[in-house]
Amino acid sequence: MQNKKDIFGSFLLAEVRNLIKEYKMKVYFFFFTWIVSQVLADYEKKIVEAFSKVSAHGEGNTKAVQAMDWSDQLRPDSIPSLLHAMNQANPVGDNWIRGAIAKIIHSSDTLSFPEDQVKAFIEDKKNQGSSRRAAFEILRRSRPAAAMSLLSSFLTDPEPSLRREAIDVILEDAENSSLQKQAVLLFQKALKNARDVDQIQEASEALKSRGQEINLVTLLGFKTKWDMLGPFDNTERKGFNQAYEPESEAHRKDSYQGKKSQIQWSSFSSSDRLGLLDINKHYGELKEVVAYAKTSFYSAKNQKVQFRLGSKNAWKIWVNQELLFARDEYHRGGTRVDQFLIDGTLQKGENQILLKICQNEQTQPWTKNWEFCFRVTDSSGQVIEEVSTD
Amino acid sequence: MKIICNLLFLSLSLLSAQADWLCFRGSAGNGSSDLSIPAKLKITGQKSWAQDIPGRGLSSPIVIGDTIYLTASSGPYQEDLHILAYSSIDGLQQWQRTFKATGRTVCHKKTCVAASTLASDEKVIIAQFSSNDIFCLDLAGNLKWVRGLTFDHPNIANGLGMSSSPVIVNGVAIAQVENDADSFTFGLDLTNGITVWKKQRPKSANWTSPVIMTKKGQALVGLQSKEGMTAIEPRTGETVWEYQEGASTIPSSAWAEQGIILVPSNGITALQLDDNLQNFRQIWEDNKLKPGTGSPSCHRGSLYVINNANVLSCASVKTGKIKWRLRLKGPISSSPLITEEHLYVFSENGLGQVVNLLSEKPEVIHTVDLDATILCSPAITQNAILVRSDNKLWKLSN
Numbered sequence: 181m182q183n184k185k186d187i188f189g190s191f192l193l194a195e196v197r198n199l200i201k202e203y204k205m206k207v208y209f210f211f212f213t214w215i216v217s218q219v220l221a222d223y224e225k226k227i228v229e230a231f232s233k234v235s236a237h238g239e240g241n242t243k244a245v246q247a248m249d250w251s252d253q254l255r256p257d258s259i260p261s262l263l264h265a266m267n268q269a270n271p272v273g274d275n276w277i278r279g280a281i282a283k284i285i286h287s288s289d290t291l292s293f294p295e296d297q298v299k300a301f302i303e304d305k306k307n308q309g310s311s312r313r314a315a316f317e318i319l320r321r322s323r324p325a326a327a328m329s330l331l332s333s334f335l336t337d338p339e340p341s342l343r344r345e346a347i348d349v350i351l352e353d354a355e356n357s358s359l360q361k362q363a364v365l366l367f368q369k370a371l372k373n374a375r376d377v378d379q380i381q382e383a384s385e386a387l388k389s390r391g392q393e394i395n396l397v398t399l400l401g402f403k404t405k406w407d408m409l410g411p412f413d414n415t416e417r418k419g420f421n422q423a424y425e426p427e428s429e430a431h432r433k434d435s436y437q438g439k440k441s442q443i444q445w446s447s448f449s450s451s452d453r454l455g456l457l458d459i460n461k462h463y464g465e466l467k468e469v470v471a472y473a474k475t476s477f478y479s480a481k482n483q484k485v486q487f488r489l490g491s492k493n494a495w496k497i498w499v500n501q502e503l504l505f506a507r508d509e510y511h512r513g514g515t516r517v518d519q520f521l522i523d524g525t526l527q528k529g530e531n532q533i534l535l536k537i538c539q540n541e542q543t544q545p546w547t548k549n550w551e552f553c554f555r556v557t558d559s560s561g562q563v564i565e566e567v568s569t570d
Numbered sequence: 571m572k573i574i575c576n577l578l579f580l581s582l583s584l585l586s587a588q589a590d591w592l593c594f595r596g597s598a599g600n601g602s603s604d605l606s607i608p609a610k611l612k613i614t615g616q617k618s619w620a621q622d623i624p625g626r627g628l629s630s631p632i633v634i635g636d637t638i639y640l641t642a643s644s645g646p647y648q649e650d651l652h653i654l655a656y657s658s659i660d661g662l663q664q665w666q667r668t669f670k671a672t673g674r675t676v677c678h679k680k681t682c683v684a685a686s687t688l689a690s691d692e693k694v695i696i697a698q699f700s701s702n703d704i705f706c707l708d709l710a711g712n713l714k715w716v717r718g719l720t721f722d723h724p725n726i727a728n729g730l731g732m733s734s735s736p737v738i739v740n741g742v743a744i745a746q747v748e749n750d751a752d753s754f755t756f757g758l759d760l761t762n763g764i765t766v767w768k769k770q771r772p773k774s775a776n777w778t779s780p781v782i783m784t785k786k787g788q789a790l791v792g793l794q795s796k797e798g799m800t801a802i803e804p805r806t807g808e809t810v811w812e813y814q815e816g817a818s819t820i821p822s823s824a825w826a827e828q829g830i831i832l833v834p835s836n837g838i839t840a841l842q843l844d845d846n847l848q849n850f851r852q853i854w855e856d857n858k859l860k861p862g863t864g865s866p867s868c869h870r871g872s873l874y875v876i877n878n879a880n881v882l883s884c885a886s887v888k889t890g891k892i893k894w895r896l897r898l899k900g901p902i903s904s905s906p907l908i909t910e911e912h913l914y915v916f917s918e919n920g921l922g923q924v925v926n927l928l929s930e931k932p933e934v935i936h937t938v939d940l941d942a943t944i945l946c947s948p949a950i951t952q953n954a955i956l957v958r959s960d961n962k963l964w965k966l967s968n
Contacts, residue, residue, distance in 0.1 A: 236722045238764040245715055245762045271672040272718040275703070279713025282667050286711065310670075317650075317668070344646065376646065492729065505724070509750040512729030512775060513678055519729075 223253050227280065228265040234273040244276050251280040256288050259318070260297040266311035274314060281318060293322045302330060302342075309339030309560075316342060340375045340560050347374045351382060364390055371399075375561030377517045400517070401555045401563030402455025403475055403533075408448040410471030411463055413439040419470040420494050420508050420538050426472045427498070427536070439469060448473070452553075454517055456490075459537060459550040466539060466550070473535040477556060479526035480567045486559055487533070490519040491552040494538040499524050500531055510540040511547045518555075526556070526564070591633040591949045591956075594687035594735035595905055599781050600824040601867030601874075602908045603950045608968035609912055609924045611938045617954060617967035619661035625652050626960040627684035628945040629735070634692055634709060637664060638949075638956060640963060641697050643683035648675045651683065653697050653707060658951045661965060665711035673701035673720025677731030680945070682960075685733035686779075687947075689743070694760065696743045700732040704745055706763060715763035725751040728775050735779040739789050739804035742766055746793060748776035755780070755793055757807050767807030772797050778822040783847060785829050790847045792831055794823055799833050801847070811850055813841055821861040821905075826868045826887045834861050838875060840890060854890035859883055864905040864915075864947065872927075874913060876902050882913070882925065884932070896932055898923055905947040907955060914955055916944040922957070922966070938966060 230247035234240040254262075262277050262284075269277060285293065301307055301315045320327035334346035347370050354366035364387065371383040371394065384394035397404060412424050425436055435442045450457045459471050487497060487504065492515045496506040505522045539550040556564045595601040612618055625642030632639050636659055642652040649671045655664040675683050677700055686698040694714055697705045702719035720726045726747050734746040743758045748771045757766040771793070778794040783801065790801045790810055799813040817823075818834035825831055830853070833839045837857035841850040859866075862878035872893070873885045880900030884893045899917055906915040912935075913925040920940035925932050942959035949956040954967035 238717055238722075238758075238762075241715055241717075241762045241764050248713060248715070270721070271670065272716060272721050275669045275672070275705070275716045275718070276713070278669050279667070279705075279716065283712050286665065314670070378646070507725065507751060508773075509727075509729060512750065513676065516676065519676060 231276040232268040256292040405449045406473040411469035414468045455553045477531045487522045488518045496536040498534040593689040602869035611966040615967045621661040626682040630687040631949045631956040641684040648683040671701035672718035674727040681731040687735040733777045821865040824866045863903040869908040903945045
């Protein structure tokens with residue numbers, strides 16, 4: 181009997197010891213997991229901070245290089261945090277983050293890709309358009325079907341590169357449609373929602389061939405009525421940096437000293453289908469000259485906009501007397517719609533826009549163009565409508 | 571035993587270095603290689619293959635060991651920048667990294683954003699794009715660092731596109747980003763991409779690439795522009811000497827093993843450098859050797875130039891004396907590749923032409939038609955050459 185008690189006691193003791201051992205193991209495991217997760221979270225935080233703080237001229241590169249080494253420790257569940265970091269990072273920081281995400285994906289199994297979180301990130305329009313675009317590309321590479329399932333939802337997306345994906349599908353469907361009426365409806369849908377000029381042109385040309393003429397000047401919001409002043413001297417291309425009177429004056433004068441004679445402001449407009457203003461038509465084919473083009477833009481509110489300029493000549497742009505950008509390059513390629521996108525702001529009411537368009541000394545046939553086209557949009561490419569001045 | 575191991579390692583390293591093709595126009599910087607390549611290149615050869623690539627490009631492949639590295643660009647505005655790695659054995663893609671252009675991507679339709687050839691020191695690769703984005707990756711495709719030079723200087727751009735290829739010297743990646751507006755050459759620290767030096771350069775469009783000049787363990791880098799050639803010290807960017815008689819802004823100079831830099835200036839101008847590279851003297855110039863779009867190549871004392879009329883000229887590096895001429899089928903944009911026995915060049919229409927250099931009367935002894943637009947300069951690997959179009963990479967052997 182005693183022996184049985186002893187045996188039972190020993191058994192109980194062993195069980196208790198086992199339980200304690202198991203409990204300890206669980207505790208150890210819990211603490212180990214907790215420590216690892218804290219360390220990883222700390223790494224993740226430092227990595228995100230380093231990439232978000234990369235600045236111009238290589239500033240922040242030293243910490244970013246270190247962070248890139250640390251990113252070996254990250255697992256696929258860090259991808260959403262890195263995508264969120266893109267919301268704070270500049271475009272160069274975005275590329276650092278792309279590199280880190282590629283590293284994570286490359287070193288982990290495909291099953292662990294956080295598809296739902298990446299999809300949710302894309303769908304959340306509070307995230308930056310460029311970050312959502314990056315997330316879409318990552319999703320498309322890892323889960324092509326899931327990415328494709330999102331395409332139709334991009335039709336009215338504020339991010340133009342995502343919107344473009346949806347328009348591509350519609351244009352393709354329209355081209356492949358055997359029903360004329362359905363094709364027209366699809367091209368109209370594409371035209372209504374597209375922001376990229378090449379897609380707008382494709383849809384409008386398709387509609388034109390089906391009997392519907394589209395006014396691209398109105399649709400794309402080209403400014404076609406300007407006041408012009410010129411020609412000023414641009415011998416040896418020195419006129420680009422020569423601040424002639426229109427650059428600083430608050431009020432117009434009746435007359436100015438031009439390159440060879442007294443010159444006055446005069447009205448100039450274009451009927452070109454893409455809003456191109458051929459300055460040669462106004463002054464004749466001149467070389468080594470500068471012309472100023474001035475117009476007013478009436479905005480309904482204070483707002484951030486993109487001034488979209490096309491010109492193969494050297495140019496400068498001022499908005500409300502503030503110089504926004506200058507480009508001293510002649511005839512390297514042709515004039516294109518939306519060739520230069522210049523971020524700026526419009527104030528409520530009248531805004532003065534001044535362009536300086538320079539022509540150089542070259543004599544080859546392809547250097548005779550002296551021209552520009554101009555429109556104002558938001559960052560997605562949506563035309564900013566002017567308010568009536570009546 | 572240790573000495574034997576070291577010698578073995580050194581021998582293997584030298585063999586590897588010889589086989590590798592590390593930058594635009596190869597490791598010697600003049601389009602030449604000591605490797606032997608068959609003349610009868612075939613698309614369907616036993617060791618040949620073709621591989622689709624995910625974007626446009628006229629950059630040349632580079633080769634490190636059994637891996638081929640390449641760039642490409644895609645997207646409606648050529649804004650997607652790809653750095654790619656393929657096995658040279660079977661052409662299978664080993665990895666692909668894609669980044670986004672932060673600078674301007676507008677280019678002439680003949681070129682594209684992936685115009686510059688990669689450079690490597692066999693540890694990392696440097697990729698430069700027409701958007702002036704520069705990436706440093708290790709050989710496994712892991713990003714080491716990135717710079718956006720147009721992000722830093724918004725007026726660094728060329729409406730026709732940029733195409734200069736970087737070089738790596740003494741731990742510095744050197745990138746010429748020269749155009750009509752803001753024009754610079756940058757020396758970037760290879761370990762972190764931070765600017766070691768920035769050099770103001772002539773305000774003029776320039777598509778040429780820097781060339782490394784080495785002698786007795788010393789190295790200078792030649793920067794070509796419309797004003798001539800500037801030799802700089804790679805660690806500081808300081809000018810060592812300048813040749814100021816003007817030079818082409820499209821074909822780049824070639825460095826000959828005799829310590830002569832062959833500059834596309836007044837045709838070709840040969841500058842003999844002294845032993846410590848600190849001075850030069852002009853030894854000859856010949857305007858009958860004016861290169862077209864492709865850069866001159868040289869090997870074993872001979873210079874090879876293809877002009878705009880597609881005439882290949884062979885001349886002595888030391889004297890400039892023209893040895894022979896041969897009309898090829900053009901138009902030709904790429905630079906020729908030279909081995910001990912043959913010269914290989916591709917026309918824009920994709921016709922590969924192999925010239926026998928050992929016969930008394932050199933002639934085209936073999937052609938291979940890729941039926942594609944070829945603008946890149948071919949690269950070399952064991953028993954084969956590599957060439958790419960806008961959407962394909964070929965390894966051509968016999």
